[in-house]
Amino acid sequence: MSLISAGRAPGRRQLTAAIVLIALLALFACSPTFNWRELRPQGTPLLALMPCKPERVTRTVPLMGTGTEMHLHSCDTGGLSFAVAWAELGDATRVEAALGEWSRASLASLRLAPEVADSPEAHWAFRLPGAPKARGLMAQGTGPQGQAVQMRAAYFARGSQVFQAAVYGSSLPSEVTTTFFEALKLP
Structure with a gap:
């Protein structure tokens, strides 16, 4: 039946x-929340993946005591903010100091003391072939509205260009941060 x-x-x-x-x-x-797409910032050899369509902004920021043109590609999705930024220093001897200053400025934006950048607990193993100077930094601080914010960032350089790739959010899922950071390439 x-x-x-x-x-x-x-x-x-x-x-x-x-x-x-x-x-x-x-x-x-x-x-999907994370719609990964290729990003090739103009004027650099960098290849990255962004999980959403990034906006592009160029600003002059104080870096190494002078106004430096900073190029930023950023987007927000899934409660997270993603950023890839770079600057041309014009002098490779300034790279190490610029990377240190940039990482301390990132910590200051989270209302953390610059000394946190020197703490071994704040570092994570970040390596990027083609970038002899590379470091990973992670921290939890406070956002502009007083909310808890986690940051995982990578700072690296090639020649006289310095870069930052970062993810910010109330929590950082490892599968998302792994995809973002492992996709960075300097061919």
Whole structure:
């Protein structure tokens, strides 16, 4: 005995509901929170992956006692903020000091003392082939609205160009940060 002959066939409403449910599931499947895409910042050899469409901003910032043009690509998704930034120093001998100053400025933005940058607990193993000077920094501080914010950042250089790649959020899922940092390439 089939369901139809027993009078248990799905009605029009159930069929319509099932079709709508399938369509909604398909719609959500096509719009993931982390939609990874390639980023190649113009003027650099860097290749990165961003989980959302980044906005691009260029500003002059104080770095090494002078105004330095900083290029930033950033976006927000899934409650996280992602950033890839770079600057041309024009002098490779200034790279080490610039990377240190940049990491201390990042900590200051989280209302943390600059000395945190020297703490072994604040470092994570970051290596990038093609970047002889590279360091990883992680910290938990306070955001502009007083909320707890975690940061994981990488600072690196090639020649006289210095870079930062960073993720900020109330918590940092390891699968997301791993994808972001492992995708960085300096071919």
